[in-house]
Amino acid sequence: MKLIAAGFxxxxxxxxxxxxxxxxxxxxxxxxxxxxxxxxxxxxxxxHQASGKGxxxxxPPLAGSSWVTGDKQRLIRVVLNGLEGEDIxxxxxxxxxxxxxxxxxxxLSEVLTYIRSSFGNKADAVTAxxxxxxxxxxx
Amino acid sequence: MKLLIGVAAAGALAWMTSGQDPVPLxxxxxxxxxxxxxxVGKARHIVVDASGTIFxxxxxxxxxxxxxxxxxxxxxxxxxxxxxxxxxxxxGIAIWKDWxxxxxxxxxxxxxxxxxxxxxxxxxTIVTGLTFQREHGSKSITLDDAGHLxxxxxxxxxxxxxxxxQLGSKGMEPCxxxxxxxxxxxxxxxxKNQKQADGVRFATGIRNAVALDWNPASKQLYxxxxxxxxxxxxxxxxxxxxxxxxxxxxxxxLVKKGSDFGWPYCxxxxxxxxxxxxxxxxGDGGRKVGICExxxxxxxxxxxxxxxxxxxxxxGNQFPARYKNGAFICFHGSWNRxxxxxxxxxxxxxxxxxxxxxxxxxxxFADNFAGGEIMSPGDAQARPVGLAQGADGALYISDSIxxxxxxxxxxx
Numbered sequence: 341m342k343l344i345a346a347g348f349x350x351x352x353x354x355x356x357x358x359x360x361x362x363x364x365x366x367x368x369x370x371x372x373x374x375x376x377x378x379x380x381x382x383x384x385x386x387x388h389q390a391s392g393k394g395x396x397x398x399x400p401p402l403a404g405s406s407w408v409t410g411d412k413q414r415l416i417r418v419v420l421n422g423l424e425g426e427d428i429x430x431x432x433x434x435x436x437x438x439x440x441x442x443x444x445x446x447x448l449s450e451v452l453t454y455i456r457s458s459f460g461n462k463a464d465a466v467t468a469x470x471x472x473x474x475x476x477x478x479x
Numbered sequence: 480m481k482l483l484i485g486v487a488a489a490g491a492l493a494w495m496t497s498g499q500d501p502v503p504l505x506x507x508x509x510x511x512x513x514x515x516x517x518x519v520g521k522a523r524h525i526v527v528d529a530s531g532t533i534f535x536x537x538x539x540x541x542x543x544x545x546x547x548x549x550x551x552x553x554x555x556x557x558x559x560x561x562x563x564x565x566x567x568x569x570x571g572i573a574i575w576k577d578w579x580x581x582x583x584x585x586x587x588x589x590x591x592x593x594x595x596x597x598x599x600x601x602x603x604t605i606v607t608g609l610t611f612q613r614e615h616g617s618k619s620i621t622l623d624d625a626g627h628l629x630x631x632x633x634x635x636x637x638x639x640x641x642x643x644x645q646l647g648s649k650g651m652e653p654c655x656x657x658x659x660x661x662x663x664x665x666x667x668x669x670x671k672n673q674k675q676a677d678g679v680r681f682a683t684g685i686r687n688a689v690a691l692d693w694n695p696a697s698k699q700l701y702x703x704x705x706x707x708x709x710x711x712x713x714x715x716x717x718x719x720x721x722x723x724x725x726x727x728x729x730x731x732x733l734v735k736k737g738s739d740f741g742w743p744y745c746x747x748x749x750x751x752x753x754x755x756x757x758x759x760x761x762g763d764g765g766r767k768v769g770i771c772e773x774x775x776x777x778x779x780x781x782x783x784x785x786x787x788x789x790x791x792x793x794x795g796n797q798f799p800a801r802y803k804n805g806a807f808i809c810f811h812g813s814w815n816r817x818x819x820x821x822x823x824x825x826x827x828x829x830x831x832x833x834x835x836x837x838x839x840x841x842x843x844f845a846d847n848f849a850g851g852e853i854m855s856p857g858d859a860q861a862r863p864v865g866l867a868q869g870a871d872g873a874l875y876i877s878d879s880i881x882x883x884x885x886x887x888x889x890x891x
Contacts, residue, residue, distance in 0.1 A: 389855040395814040434613040438645035
């Protein structure tokens with residue numbers, strides 16, 4: 341136990357774990373991170389824009405959004421099922437968010453991990469198991 | 480740092496005293512833009528009455544009010560006196576005889592108008608009970624010479640898919656949305672408390688016509704359609720990013736009673752000048768025409784996604800003669816051109832012939848609202864959204880971000 345604690349402290353000291361990244365931190369440059377960015381470009385970018393800043397009054401920003409960096413289950417539900425008519429961080433957005441339940445648990449975990457750690461966001465990763473749990477609870 | 484602030488303050492002062500805009504609009508030679516107000520709220524459409532008072536409809540309540548009223552009390556060319564009225568936000572606004580009409584996204588109202596003031600206690604509800612919708616909810620309005628009121632009922636949908644904007648979701652056939660949306664409805668402009676069913680579906684197959692105006696010279700109704708989004712995201716095997724950025728065209732429409740412009744089944748490809756089948760309805764990327772053969776064509780088309788948000792037929796005498804009875808079109812600017820650069824943060828002009836049709840190509844009239852090349856709408860300095868003509872023939876332009884108002888004058 342002492343050894344594990346020491347190892348953990350060493351990792352902390354090296355900055356490997358930031359407090360926001362306690363689960364499965366995926367460093368950029370790995371296959372999963374690249375795939376997350378690719379998925380973002382294919383399915384998300386047209387509305388949320390390359391900057392993640394969204395489109396004022398139409399599509400909400402992902403950058404700095406509590407819906408992205410906060411409760412993972414809520415975020416997973418939004419991307420699986422879509423969202424409509426909901427104010428986001430006090431602002432109104434007129435376009436519908438389409439559901440993406442055609443993506444696999446692994447793909448969703450990659451794209452969600454990407455948006456939670458991009459555009460200045462620094463939240464921890466989403467695992468395929470977490471997506472699976474929300475998906476099966478919704479059925 | 481202090482020095483920097485000092486320099487900035489001096490710069491701001493110099494600009495305020497000289498009336499120079501830090502991001503000046505680009506205009507044809509002989510025209511001048513003056514900023515008459517730096518910002519009154521999130522502006523939509525505007526009108527100017529005979530007294531020179533500017534009425535600005537707001538998309539978001541400002542101090543609890545949905546209409547900004549601007550006056551140049553000291554006659555220095557700036558409309559510095561701002562008051563607010565009415566308790567609802569919206570888009571549409573129009574002056575007809577001694578009435579100011581305006582709209583929320585679910586009603587149309589009118590107020591007696593006299594010498595730059597409306598009487599709120601004498602408000603009349605003209606159209607009411609419309610279903611509130613987030614997407615394409617703007618009830619933009621115009622009136623004809625006889626006092627008919629025309630109202631845009633934008634479709635709460637991109638392409639009438641079973642699941643809106645969802646990859647792989649089929650187009651509904653027939654599209655049930657067209658019964659109550661996706662067209663322009665005509666009402667009696669003087670009759671109170673009309674429901675949508677009391678109006679007439681004047682024209683259909685228009686996804687969203689935020690820009691519509693009666694042309695008093697040709698005595699006909701015109702509008703512009705916001706073309707559909709996301710050809711590439713929804714059909715990546717049929718359309719490239721580059722095609723998605725340019726298609727479909729933003730159509731300039733002569734709207735006659737019974738016109739059908741084809742949404743959601745068809746879209747206009749301005750590069751081939753054809754109305755073609757949408758991919759949700761059997762389209763193959765722009766070749767198949769099918770039922771689109773019989774749909775009405777635009778008079779002229781602009782590139783994709785520029786978002787035409789207002790139309791004004793110029794009847795003044797201040798501008799050079801070639802502008803008389805021509806069409807000014809206010810484009811809000813694109814977002815769906817991503818990942819390519821955004822475009823269309825501008826005001827265009829179309830010269831019109833005596834036959835009520837364009838007599839030439841469109842030209843860019845006022846540009847540089849965005850303040851340079853931008854990748855995303857959030858980076859724009861300003862987004863033009865509404866147009867009005869003053870009694871002296873000046874052209875007014877509103878901005879949706881801060882509600883900045885410009886006055887364009889000409890020395891002829």
